[in-house]
Amino acid sequence: AFAKLPDAAGDEIFAVNHAFTIDPHPQKVSLALGVYRTNEGKPWPLPSVRKVEEKLFAENDINRHEYQAIEGDKVFLKLTRDLIFGFNGRTESLAEKQAKRRIASVQTVSGTGANHVGALFLAQHLKPKHVWISNPSWPNHQTIWSLVGVPRKTYPYFNSRTRSFDFCATIDILDSEAQEGDVIVLHACSHNPTGIDPTMEQWIAIADLCEKKGLFPFFDCAYQGFASGCLDEDAWAVRLFFNKQPRMEMCVAQSFSKNFGLYGQRVGAFHLVTNGDSAAVIDLVVQNLCHIIRGEYTMAPRGGSTIVRRILEEDALRKEWQRDLIEMSSRIKAMRRALLNELRILNTPGNWDHIINQSGMFSYTGLTLKQVLALKDRHHVYMVKSGRASISGLTESNVLRVARAIDDVVRT
Numbered sequence: 144a145f146a147k148l149p150d151a152a153g154d155e156i157f158a159v160n161h162a163f164t165i166d167p168h169p170q171k172v173s174l175a176l177g178v179y180r181t182n183e184g185k186p187w188p189l190p191s192v193r194k195v196e197e198k199l200f201a202e203n204d205i206n207r208h209e210y211q212a213i214e215g216d217k218v219f220l221k222l223t224r225d226l227i228f229g230f231n232g233r234t235e236s237l238a239e240k241q242a243k244r245r246i247a248s249v250q251t252v253s254g255t256g257a258n259h260v261g262a263l264f265l266a267q268h269l270k271p272k273h274v275w276i277s278n279p280s281w282p283n284h285q286t287i288w289s290l291v292g293v294p295r296k297t298y299p300y301f302n303s304r305t306r307s308f309d310f311c312a313t314i315d316i317l318d319s320e321a322q323e324g325d326v327i328v329l330h331a332c333s334h335n336p337t338g339i340d341p342t343m344e345q346w347i348a349i350a351d352l353c354e355k356k357g358l359f360p361f362f363d364c365a366y367q368g369f370a371s372g373c374l375d376e377d378a379w380a381v382r383l384f385f386n387k388q389p390r391m392e393m394c395v396a397q398s399f400s401k402n403f404g405l406y407g408q409r410v411g412a413f414h415l416v417t418n419g420d421s422a423a424v425i426d427l428v429v430q431n432l433c434h435i436i437r438g439e440y441t442m443a444p445r446g447g448s449t450i451v452r453r454i455l456e457e458d459a460l461r462k463e464w465q466r467d468l469i470e471m472s473s474r475i476k477a478m479r480r481a482l483l484n485e486l487r488i489l490n491t492p493g494n495w496d497h498i499i500n501q502s503g504m505f506s507y508t509g510l511t512l513k514q515v516l517a518l519k520d521r522h523h524v525y526m527v528k529s530g531r532a533s534i535s536g537l538t539e540s541n542v543l544r545v546a547r548a549i550d551d552v553v554r555t
């Protein structure tokens with residue numbers, strides 16, 4: 144029955160990571176997987192996370208492994224909603240109360256699960272003719288939307304000549320080809336893989352276009368606070384759309400893998416924003432989301448979400464977490480500068496300024512496939528075929544080696 148299965152090649156990023164793991168070379172470097180590493184090249188359980196883990200262990204709550212509600216931990220959902228939409232948990236104006244009433248939230252199996260639950264819900268209930276995904280994008284967007292059976296189109300995000308966001312081409316294609324009710328997937332900040340985000344003016348124009356054409360914005364937010372170190376700055380685009388008048392329907396898939404370093408814990412949330420404030424509509428949306436969740440995995444895991452909840456609800460821990468975010472984002476920025484500096488000293492042909500102009504975890508280096516393969520074969524430096532480098536794989540002790548390797552493959 145299975146001999147004629149289609150070829151479903153494994154995920155490239157995890158395949159490259161495997162090749163790196165089994166490479167015995169002592170000075171190998173991985174710039175493939177989007178995970179934070181310290182200057183010693185080690186994983187970093189965040190100090191704020193560790194503190195909560197110790198507290199939870201000491202508390203020894205006998206309910207800690209019980210089932211939770213299908214929609215997830217309600218306190219976690221309120222706190223994560225407030226984090227992305229910018230509500231202050233304490234003082235609540237009337238406008239804020241009304242704004243909160245527009246949002247239906249459920250807990251998900253991290254950002255991937257939020258993207259999937261959201262895509263399935265919209266496929267069933269919005270029935271878009273197409274979903275528009277940036278070219279390039281996180282490859283899983285294509286997989287997720289193909290699994291829910293919505294025809295996919297791309298908008299030309301990246302201009303390789305100028306190494307910048309192709310704003311005009313994006314607006315042109317959406318204006319001429321997108322149809323009312325189509326979904327557009329937008330990266331809230333730190334676009335993966337290019338590291339290039341629209342400017343504020345460009346975001347405003349994209350929001351206006353969504354309104355004019357009746358497009359449904361689907362924000363994927365995997366790097367809040369991790370990109371710039373500032374939670375509000377990284378949520379700017381989401382809040383622009385959310386606060387736009389007249390009100391728009393939209394949604395946000397929220398991941399806590401990177402900003403809490405909880406990759407394997409699978410912590411996430413999905414928020415669907417309605418344009419009214421009817422509690423009955425919100426109830427219906429939550430019910431239907433829960434129907435999907437129940438059929439697929441019953442409920443999201445509670446281990447990691449308890450940690451996130453505790454950090455967000457306690458002032459001192461929240462401040463400590465914000466310091467952790469600054470530590471991670473600053474190290475990545477410093478490594479961008481160090482790599483550019485070494486390439487300049489080596490006089491490597493070409494302009495490499497984009498390394499510091501891009502933001503977040505990745506740099507879209509502009510290296511060709513041939514150069515990426517040569518980096519691996521000749522220098523044991525690993526990155527994905529597109530030339531996307533995960534900057535946190537760089538350390539003070541390997542950055543010169545990586546720069547020399549890039550210099551070599553560019554010259555030959």
Ligand code: PMP
Nearest residue numbers: 253254255281335363365398400
């Ligand atoms: N969206 C984007 C754009 C991402 O880069 C990632 C992480 N690589 C995710 C979603 C979700 O990852 P996770 O499922 O680990 O939260």
